[in-house]
C-alpha cells in the first residue's frame with residue numbers, strides 16, 4: 001500500500017482503517033470514506049462496504065452504489081438511491097458501495113438563507129463560513145430550492161469503462177420550487193488524491209421522489225448547517241491503492257465528470 005501524502009494528512013488527518021474501525025461518534029467530527037475519487041474515475045465501480053456498515057457509522061452522506069448505479073443520498077440515517085432511470089428508492093442494508101463519504105452530522109454553525117441565492121452565491125456563502133483553506137466540512141441545506149439541475153449516472157456492465165467515457169450517458173433533470181435537503185461536503189485541494197476538491201452536493205426532495213447529484217441549484221429560503229470535520233477514516237477496497245499524486249485526474253476532467 002502506498003504511503004499517505006503528508007499534505008493530505010495535514011489537511012484531512014487521514015487514517016486508513018478496515019471494516020471493524022468504520023464507526024464514528026459525534027464527538028469525532030470525522031468522515032468515513034470508502035475508496036477514492038481517482039479509483040472511481042478509473043472505473044473501479046465495485047466496493048466491499050455495505051450500506052448497512054455505512055449507516056452504522058454515519059447518518060449523513062453521499063456516494064454511489066456498486067456498478068456505479070445512480071446517486072446515493074444518506075440523510076437522517078436513511079439511504080436513498082436516485083437511479084438514472086426509474087423512481088428514487090430506499091437502499092437495502094446489504095447493498096454495497098464503491099465510493100461513499102459519510103459523517104455523523106453535528107451542526108457547528110447555522111446560517112439562515114432568507115432570499116434565494118443562485119448557485120455561485122450559495123457556494124460563496126458556504127466558503128465564507130468555511131474557508132477553502134480549512135480542512136473539510138459537511139454541509140446540509142434544508143428549505144426551498146427555486147431551481148435544481150440534477151444528474152444521475154447509469155448502472156454499468158463489466159468490463160467497466162472509465163468514468164470519462166460514460167459522462168455523456170448521465171441522465172439530467174431540471175426542477176423548480178422543490179422543498180428538500182442538500183447533503184454535501186467540501187474538501188480542500190490537498191485532498192485531490194482522495195476526494196473531489198471543492199463542494200460535492202447531492203439533493204433529495206422532502207417527499208423522497210426526486211434526488212440526484214447537484215450540477216446547479218438556487219436555494220432559499222433555507223437553513224444552512226455546517227459541520228467542521230477534523231479527520232477522515234479511509235477504507236480502501238481490494239485493488240484500490242492510494243493514488244500516486246503524479247497520476248491524479250486533472251481538475252478539468254473532474255469538472256467535466258463530477259462538476260457543477
Ligand SMILES: [Zn+2]
Pocket residue numbers: 062063071200201202213214
Ligand atoms: Zn455526486
